[in-house]
Amino acid sequence: MTSKRSGWIFAVLAGILILAFIGDLLFGSVRLSFKDFSDVLLGKSDNQNVDYIIWSLRLPKAITAILAGSGLALCGLLMQTLFRNPLAGPFVLGISSGASLGVALLVMASSWFGGNALVQALPFGHWGMVIAAMAGALAVMLFVILVSVRVADSVSILIIGMMFGSATGAIVSLLQYFADPDTVKSFLVWTFGDISAVTAPHLKLLTPLVIAGIFAGLILRKPLNALLLGENHARVIGVNVKRSRIVIILITSLLTGAITAFTGPIAFVGVAVPHLARAILRTSDHRRLTPATLMCGAIIMLICDILAQLPASNQVLPINTVTAIFGAPVVIWVILRNRRGRTPVES
Amino acid sequence: MSQPQPNNMVLESHDLAIGYLYSGRLPLVLARHLHLTIERGQVIGLLGPNGSGKSTLLRTLAGLQPTISGSVKVMGQTIRSNQVRQTARMLSVVLTDRIDVRNLTVFQLVSMGRYPYTDWLGRAGSNDNDRIRTALEQVRLQSYSNRFFNELSDGEQQRTLLAKALVQDTPLIILDEPTAHLDLSNRISIMRLLRTLADETGKSILFSTHDLDLAIHTADHLWLLQKGGVLLQGKPAELMAGEAFEDTFRTGTNEADQNMVSDYFRSLKKRSVEE
Numbered sequence: 001m002t003s004k005r006s007g008w009i010f011a012v013l014a015g016i017l018i019l020a021f022i023g024d025l026l027f028g029s030v031r032l033s034f035k036d037f038s039d040v041l042l043g044k045s046d047n048q049n050v051d052y053i054i055w056s057l058r059l060p061k062a063i064t065a066i067l068a069g070s071g072l073a074l075c076g077l078l079m080q081t082l083f084r085n086p087l088a089g090p091f092v093l094g095i096s097s098g099a100s101l102g103v104a105l106l107v108m109a110s111s112w113f114g115g116n117a118l119v120q121a122l123p124f125g126h127w128g129m130v131i132a133a134m135a136g137a138l139a140v141m142l143f144v145i146l147v148s149v150r151v152a153d154s155v156s157i158l159i160i161g162m163m164f165g166s167a168t169g170a171i172v173s174l175l176q177y178f179a180d181p182d183t184v185k186s187f188l189v190w191t192f193g194d195i196s197a198v199t200a201p202h203l204k205l206l207t208p209l210v211i212a213g214i215f216a217g218l219i220l221r222k223p224l225n226a227l228l229l230g231e232n233h234a235r236v237i238g239v240n241v242k243r244s245r246i247v248i249i250l251i252t253s254l255l256t257g258a259i260t261a262f263t264g265p266i267a268f269v270g271v272a273v274p275h276l277a278r279a280i281l282r283t284s285d286h287r288r289l290t291p292a293t294l295m296c297g298a299i300i301m302l303i304c305d306i307l308a309q310l311p312a313s314n315q316v317l318p319i320n321t322v323t324a325i326f327g328a329p330v331v332i333w334v335i336l337r338n339r340r341g342r343t344p345v346e347s
Numbered sequence: 348m349s350q351p352q353p354n355n356m357v358l359e360s361h362d363l364a365i366g367y368l369y370s371g372r373l374p375l376v377l378a379r380h381l382h383l384t385i386e387r388g389q390v391i392g393l394l395g396p397n398g399s400g401k402s403t404l405l406r407t408l409a410g411l412q413p414t415i416s417g418s419v420k421v422m423g424q425t426i427r428s429n430q431v432r433q434t435a436r437m438l439s440v441v442l443t444d445r446i447d448v449r450n451l452t453v454f455q456l457v458s459m460g461r462y463p464y465t466d467w468l469g470r471a472g473s474n475d476n477d478r479i480r481t482a483l484e485q486v487r488l489q490s491y492s493n494r495f496f497n498e499l500s501d502g503e504q505q506r507t508l509l510a511k512a513l514v515q516d517t518p519l520i521i522l523d524e525p526t527a528h529l530d531l532s533n534r535i536s537i538m539r540l541l542r543t544l545a546d547e548t549g550k551s552i553l554f555s556t557h558d559l560d561l562a563i564h565t566a567d568h569l570w571l572l573q574k575g576g577v578l579l580q581g582k583p584a585e586l587m588a589g590e591a592f593e594d595t596f597r598t599g600t601n602e603a604d605q606n607m608v609s610d611y612f613r614s615l616k617k618r619s620v621e622e
Contacts, residue, residue, distance in 0.1 A: 084447075219467065221468060221469070222462070222465070222467060222468055222469035225459070225469055226459060226462055226469075228448050228451070229446050229448065229456075229459065230444050230445075230446060232411070232442050232444050233442060233444060233446060235411060235431055236409065236411070236431075236435065236439065236440035236442065237435055237439075237459055237460060237462040237463065237511075237515065238431050238432045238434070238435030238436070238462050238463040239431065239462070240431055240432070241431075278449075278450065282450050283450050284448050284449060284450045284451050285451075285455060287468055287469070287470075
């Protein structure tokens with residue numbers, strides 16, 4: 001792995017990221033010509049509708065895609081390194097289950113007080129969902145952090161997190177079981193994930209949270225590299241394993257909780273993208289892997305969002321289905337190709 | 348790091364008790380009243396039957412677990428299990444825990460030994476790179492820099508980890524069973540390497556092993572840790588002269604096993620007298 005090669009890869013990734021961002025602004029249920037688009041960017045547009053579509057609908061959505069994609073991918077990388085488990089992702093600690101419980105409680109409660117319509121009619125609208133999800137995620141996060149301060153090893157934390165996630169998920173199932181079909185549906189729609197519901201005022205809160213989390217993740221690259229060797233090996237070269245672990249869990253909870261609260265639980269990206277970045281860069285070194293994971297996460301999310309609009313009518317596919325249906329084969333292909341190319345004989 | 352030390356002492360333990368502390372239960376003490384010393388450039392072999400507490404002793408000396416009582420000092424400074432950063436500059440440890448990372452080169456892994464000295468990103472400066480190259484030469488892996496660690500043989504992996512300990516630039520290196528899982532020629536090569544490194548660099552080396560024969564030929568001093576917590580120490584020849592080995596390893600439950608151990612040491616002693 002030469003630094004020249006990784007320089008090229010980062011240049012290409014940056015190029016794709018810019019193209020995907022423009023593509024996400026350009027494509028959508030309302031077809032825009034490139035001229036309309038460039039007019040809006042240059043401020044020469046006299047069409048208020050186009051102006052509105054770009055600035056108030058598509059730009060916030062594209063920014064959300066970048067924030068959610070890179071944030072969740074980073075969390076996946078952090079969890080995979082901390083637990084040294086390739087299947088770990090941002091939701092292993094049960095944070096999405098906590099958010100689901102918050103939303104489920106809100107939706108069900110509002111249905112008891114006079115029908116599903118209340119959810120929409122809540123004084124805050126989408127904010128109600130956000131606050132409920134945030135509260136749920138925060139509750140789980142506090143619990144997981146309390147556990148990680150007390151428990152000495154990561155595997156126990158992983159198991160306890162998963163158990164807590166299962167228990168929370170079961171409560172959500174119970175709530176669904178006793179709720180009426182309409183309420184269940186409006187909850188299910190939330191679990192499909194939706195980045196278009198995030199508007200500019202939401203972004204004012206989401207953006208600083210995600211940027212702070214990403215910044216912290218970038219600072220952690222040195223201890224992350226050491227943790228790759230295992231906790232004991234990390235310790236003997238001078239890593240304060242417990243403190244690093246708590247910081248990693250804190251960052252993951254913050255990022256996952258914030259993103260999930262605004263967009264719903266977006267699966268797949270967090271688990272798959274770190275593998276994609278490793279396969280492309282052929283390195284486990286977080287100094288390059290972390291920025292590559294951030295960029296790949298943003299790219300995948302933007303492309304998935306473009307694909308979600310492909311039906312071209314005013315139907316938009318749920319983002320969660322797109323990430324898995326279109327993303328999974330790509331990641332499988334990249335990893336298979338990479339293994340074959342690099343290790344001809346492996347036994 | 349060869350600052351002059353009074354009486355050349357690298358490690359000293361004072362009335363050390365090792366074992367495990369439990370909350371709400373009595374501690375499990377494996378050995379107590381240990382007064383151990385390691386001098387500059389010494390190679391010490393730690394031997395003992397399974398379950399006698401060899402790993403516990405090494406882990407305690409290395410500050411990886413707290414002492415039950417007493418103290419451990421390296422270069423005059425007390426080792427505390429909650430001060431990993433300071434400890435990492437005083438002693439380096441080669442562990443048996445398997446490292447299973449893909450896409451990690453030998454050079455990258457060895458450079459991790461510079462962790463206590465590098466900047467926030469862990470970037471190795473030219474001084475660090477020189478040290479890494481020197482260490483790779485010392486363990487005779489200079490042509491392996493860009494090989495992937497998980498594609499090396501067990502013996503090569505062990506030498507890589509030793510290089511990582513060397514670049515950590517500590518007066519003391521502790522190795523937990525460095526010859527486990529290795530074939531005979533690799534076991535001999537690791538042991539000779541430890542001897543050479545101690546002689547050439549003046550570093551002190553403490554290792555545990557089940558290879559009695561190799562330890563006897565390599566180490567300046569042996570520590571024999573018996574079940575029940577008694578630790579016998581001395582030069583290999585002194586310990587061979589008495590019944591120390593028999594007492595330490597005759598742990599079998601039936602007489603036949605015990606007799607076999609006695610026979611083994613009788614032949615070992617005969618051989619070393621003939622030499």
